[in-house]
Amino acid sequence: MRGRENRNLLLMVAPAIIVGAAFFLLPLARLAVVGATGKLGLAAYTAVVTNPQYFEALASTIVLSVTVTVATLVIAGITGVFLERNHFFGREALISMLTLPLAFPGVVVGFMVIMLAGRTGLIGELTTYFGAGRLVFAYSIAGLFTGYIYFSIPRVILTIMAAAEKLDPALEEAAKSLGANPWRVIVDVILPALKPALIASGAVCFATSMGAFGTAFTLATDIKVLPIVIYTEFTLLANIALAAALSMVLGVITWATLAACRVAAGSTAAAAG
Amino acid sequence: MNGKAGTAIRLADCAKTFPNGTRALERTSLEMRGGETVVFLGPSGCGKTTLLRVIAGLESPDPGGRVYFDDEDVTNLPIERRNVGMVFQSYALFPNMNVADNIAYGLKVHGVAPDKRARRVDEMLEMMQIGELRERRITELSGGQRQRVALARAIAVQPRVLLLDEPLTALDALLRERLRIEIDVLLHSLGITAAYVTHDQGEAMAIGDRVAVINKGAIVQTGTPREIYYKPASSFVADFIGTMNRVDGTLRDGSLELPGGRIFWGQEGSGAMQVLFRPNDARIVPEAGAPLRGVVEQVFFLGDRTRLHVTGVADRAVVVETTEHGEFQVGQAIGLRIEPGALLRLRD
Numbered sequence: 001m002r003g004r005e006n007r008n009l010l011l012m013v014a015p016a017i018i019v020g021a022a023f024f025l026l027p028l029a030r031l032a033v034v035g036a037t038g039k040l041g042l043a044a045y046t047a048v049v050t051n052p053q054y055f056e057a058l059a060s061t062i063v064l065s066v067t068v069t070v071a072t073l074v075i076a077g078i079t080g081v082f083l084e085r086n087h088f089f090g091r092e093a094l095i096s097m098l099t100l101p102l103a104f105p106g107v108v109v110g111f112m113v114i115m116l117a118g119r120t121g122l123i124g125e126l127t128t129y130f131g132a133g134r135l136v137f138a139y140s141i142a143g144l145f146t147g148y149i150y151f152s153i154p155r156v157i158l159t160i161m162a163a164a165e166k167l168d169p170a171l172e173e174a175a176k177s178l179g180a181n182p183w184r185v186i187v188d189v190i191l192p193a194l195k196p197a198l199i200a201s202g203a204v205c206f207a208t209s210m211g212a213f214g215t216a217f218t219l220a221t222d223i224k225v226l227p228i229v230i231y232t233e234f235t236l237l238a239n240i241a242l243a244a245a246l247s248m249v250l251g252v253i254t255w256a257t258l259a260a261c262r263v264a265a266g267s268t269a270a271a272a273g
Numbered sequence: 274m275n276g277k278a279g280t281a282i283r284l285a286d287c288a289k290t291f292p293n294g295t296r297a298l299e300r301t302s303l304e305m306r307g308g309e310t311v312v313f314l315g316p317s318g319c320g321k322t323t324l325l326r327v328i329a330g331l332e333s334p335d336p337g338g339r340v341y342f343d344d345e346d347v348t349n350l351p352i353e354r355r356n357v358g359m360v361f362q363s364y365a366l367f368p369n370m371n372v373a374d375n376i377a378y379g380l381k382v383h384g385v386a387p388d389k390r391a392r393r394v395d396e397m398l399e400m401m402q403i404g405e406l407r408e409r410r411i412t413e414l415s416g417g418q419r420q421r422v423a424l425a426r427a428i429a430v431q432p433r434v435l436l437l438d439e440p441l442t443a444l445d446a447l448l449r450e451r452l453r454i455e456i457d458v459l460l461h462s463l464g465i466t467a468a469y470v471t472h473d474q475g476e477a478m479a480i481g482d483r484v485a486v487i488n489k490g491a492i493v494q495t496g497t498p499r500e501i502y503y504k505p506a507s508s509f510v511a512d513f514i515g516t517m518n519r520v521d522g523t524l525r526d527g528s529l530e531l532p533g534g535r536i537f538w539g540q541e542g543s544g545a546m547q548v549l550f551r552p553n554d555a556r557i558v559p560e561a562g563a564p565l566r567g568v569v570e571q572v573f574f575l576g577d578r579t580r581l582h583v584t585g586v587a588d589r590a591v592v593v594e595t596t597e598h599g600e601f602q603v604g605q606a607i608g609l610r611i612e613p614g615a616l617l618r619l620r621d
Contacts, residue, residue, distance in 0.1 A: 170365035173331055174423075176352045177359040178379030178430060188378070192369035 028251075031244045038241020047242060048249045054229060058249070061226040064144060065209035069202050071145075072152040077198065079153075080160030081190065095161075099154040106151065106214020113147040113219060114138045139221050147215040155208065156201040163197035196265045203261035210254045226250050279308030279466040280342050280433040282328060287338035289323050297323040299491040300338075305434075307343075308464045310457075312481035314471060316513070320490040321470045322438055328468055329436050330355045342433055358427030362439040364419040366411045372422050373398075373407050379430035397425040400459075417448045424456070428463065435460070435467040441476065453480060474514045478502065486510050503551070508619050511549055518550050520587035529616065533586035534565040538613045546618060552580065552594040554615035563608020567591070572601045583607065 036042045048054045083095060101109065117123045117138040127135040137143050167190065175185045191198075213227040224232075226246065234243035282305040289298035298320045305311045313321035326332040328340060330352035340348045347355055359365075366375050373394050380390045398404045401421040406414065414422065420440055427435060440456070441449040457480050460467050471477050477484050478498040485495045486509075494506040505511035508519075523530045523545050529538045560566055567586035572579065581593045581601055586609060593609065601607075 168363055168365060170361040170363050171367065173329075173352070174359055174361065174365040174426075175367070175378070175382075176331075177329060177355075177357050177432075177436075178426070179353050179356070179382040180378075181353055184382060189367065192367075 032248055034241055035245035035248050036241070038239070038245075040242065044242050044245035045249065048246060053224075054246065057224045057226045057229045058253075060141070060223050061210060061250075062253070064141065064148065064223075064225065065206050068145060068148040068152055068209045069206045072149055072156050072205050073198055073202050075149070076153045076156035076201075077160055077194065080157045081164045081194075083157075084161045084164035095157075098157055101151045102154045104151070106147075106212055106216075107218050108214075109147045109151050110215040110218025112150070113143050113215070117143055117146065139219055141221065141223050143219050144216060144221055144223065144225070147219065148209050148212060151212075151215070152205045152209065155204050159197050159201040160194065163194050167193050199261050199265040203258050203265075207254045207258055210250065210257075279306075279464050281305060281307045282434055282466060282468070283341040284324075284327065284334075285339045285341070287324075287327050287334035287340065289320075289327060289332055289338075290335050297490055298327070298334075299489075301492055303485065303492065303495070305466055305468065307466055308461075310460050310467045310469060310480060310482045312469045312471060312477040312484045313487055314474060314477040314481075314484050314513075315487035317472055319487045321472075321487045323490075324487065325436050325438055325468055325470050328434065329357050329359060356430065356433050358430065358432035358435040360420070360423050360427050360435070360437040360440045362442050364416075364423045364443075366419055366423055366426070368411050370411070371407075372403070372409050372411070372414070375411065375422055376425045376429050378426065383430060393429055397429050400428075401425045416444050417452055420444065420452060421455075424459070428459075428465075433466070435465050437467065437469045439470055439472070442471070442473070449476075456480065478514070486513065488513075503615075505549075505617070505619070508549075511617070511619065516552050516592050518552065518555075518587075518591045520548055520550075520589065520591060522546065522548050522587070531565060531587050533567050533609070534563070536564050536611055536613065536616070538616060540618075549617040549619065550611055550615050552592040553578075554611055555591065555593045556610045556612075557581075557593065557595050557597065558608045558610045560606050560608040563610060565609040565611070567607060567609060569601050569603055569605045569607060572603060581607075583609065 035044055038044050040047060043050075048058050079098070083091065104112075115121055117136060119134075119136055119138075121136065121138060124134040124136050127133060137146075171189050171193070172185050175189050180188060211227060212225075213231065216225045216228050217231070227250070230243050230246045230250070233239040233246065282303075284301060284303040286300050286302060287298065288296075288300045290296050301324065303311075303324075313324055315321045323332060327334050327338075330340075330347065330350060334340065334348065338348070339346055342355070367378065370378065376394045376397050377390045380393055385393070394407075395404075398407060401424060403418060403421050403425070406418060406422070411419065411422070423440075437456070441453055444452065453476060460480075469477075469480055478501075481498055483495060484498055484501050485492045486501060487493065488509050494501060494510050496504070501510060502514055505514065505517070511517040511519075520531060524538070524540060524543050526543075527537065527539050527541075528535045529540075529548060555565075565586050567583040569581050570584045570590055571582040573581075578594050578596045579601065581595070582590045583593050584590045
């Protein structure tokens with residue numbers, strides 16, 4: 001009986017295993033092998049640390065992604081809790097506007113940043129009009145930051161709203177009755193309750209930022225993020241082995257971060273019951 | 274310590290209208306003596322929780338309403354500075370803290386030193402008899418244990434008033450009874466002023482020094498459990514608390530005439546009227562020579578007492594309860610005697 005159930009189960013997951021193997025595991029293995037078979041050999045994998053150009057790209061990608069993640073969690077965390085608790089005219093419209101960026105590819109987001117803060121952008125026009133000179137930041141790290149924040153917010157805000165909905169208002173009232181001021185209520189009650197949601201959505205936000213290509217490509221910033229470097233090595237310089245090695249490194253770092261977050265979220269989830 | 278006196282609470286003209294226009298509480302004035310337990314009793318949605326939240330400072334009364342703790346006007350004082358203890362139906366324990374940290378939370382917020390905090394936590398654990406739960410996670414506790422921790426947490430800071438919002442409603446019947454007795458003993462040994470919200474009339478009668486019956490946002494009667502039970506001020510109170518017989522009779526020459534006989538009542542006036550009495554106020558007597566006569570229609574043996582539905586006495590079946598051991602048969606003819614003092618007339 002048991003054996004047959006297991007066989008049936010195996011039969012049912014077989015398509016998933018085949019597709020996963022064909023389109024994920026095999027290409028990944030191939031990528032790993034290719035990465036080690038260039039003229040640098042296995043050293044291609046260490047190039048990301050030894051080559052200052054690549055290392056700088058990796059470092060700035062990580063710094064950018066971490067900063068974007070933290071900023072997004074702060075912005076979307078506050079907004080998400082606020083939207084969950086306050087019902088006002090136009091709330092639904094505002095929520096759908098905040099989730100709109102999900103519909104745009106990175107290229108369009110980059111284009112929008114240029115429209116906002118590029119050489120002929122809205123902000124530049126305004127600062128010129130007010131005699132403060134032309135403010136242009138689309139092509140710097142600030143431009144990247146703006147674009148990344150824009151497409152990261154919807155990924156976090158919906159998760160936070162769902163978590164905030166489950167918050168028992170009595171918990172906050174209990175804390176207040178015991179003398180906690182609003183700030184302490186946030187630190188002692190709201191943040192611990194939102195922690196699993198913050199970790200989960202923060203991880204998604206970080207992974208997306210690490211791998212984002214379209215926005216950075218459109219903005220063509222002076223700072224090179226790792227996906228752009230991989231693209232350049234592969235398409236323009238035909239340095240396929242190095243591109244493969246860099247891809248593996250990017251993948252492993254992102255994957256490891258996600259795994260660590262899952263462990264952290266798992267332990268808090270267990271603690272919260 | 275606050276001493277045995279406890280804080281007196283006074284509400285003056287407190288009404289509450291919510292922003293969406295819902296009138297949760299009509300203009301209400303209420304006085305709670307120091308150390309007294311007052312139960313707010315009423316059906317769900319009657320405004321009893323709103324009243325509790327006005328005292329707590331979680332809701333501010335509409336303009337004109339004032340809340341006093343002793344002589345201090347606390348109307349504009351936010352909850353975190355009122356020093357009130359709250360106990361909720363959902364326990365509302367902090368899931369990210371263990372039992373000891375939950376109990377210590379209020380002390381920590383008040384800046385009590387760690388060693389003093391630990392001593393007070395020990396004291397509370399002992400008082401609630403939950404010493405073995407000290408290091409437990411909240412998720413490992415049963416409902417009854419959680420509510421004991423919640424009580425300990427609320428009392429640890431020595432609040433001026435303890436506010437309990439349906440604290441036993443989430444528990445099963447046996448545990449509810451046990452914890453109710455514990456809470457009763459606790460409140461009176463601490464001498465703390467307490468407001469206790471419930472929809473359960475049995476709980477209200479058992480725990481309240483006084484009961485405020487609330488309906489549609491207004492207190493309809495305040496009194497001791499005995500007063501509320503035997504001298505209900507309105508038919509709402511009469512029906513909400515326990516079983517009440519309601520019969521139509523005629524008053525003539527100082528006696529009340531019913532289809533099953535007549536009772537000397539000694540009341541002035543005459544004419545048709547509605548009269549009420551409690552099931553345990555009708556005594557079963559031998560049929561011969563009884564002032565009222567009827568026939569047993571249904572018998573319910575409840576263990577400590579027997580409940581009978583009796584027809585023929587009045588225009589409808591009346592409920593009679595007796596603690597006698599004798600057996601009753603359906604169809605049996607019985608006599609009833611009701612003392613004049615047990616008969617009630619309501620104005621509404």
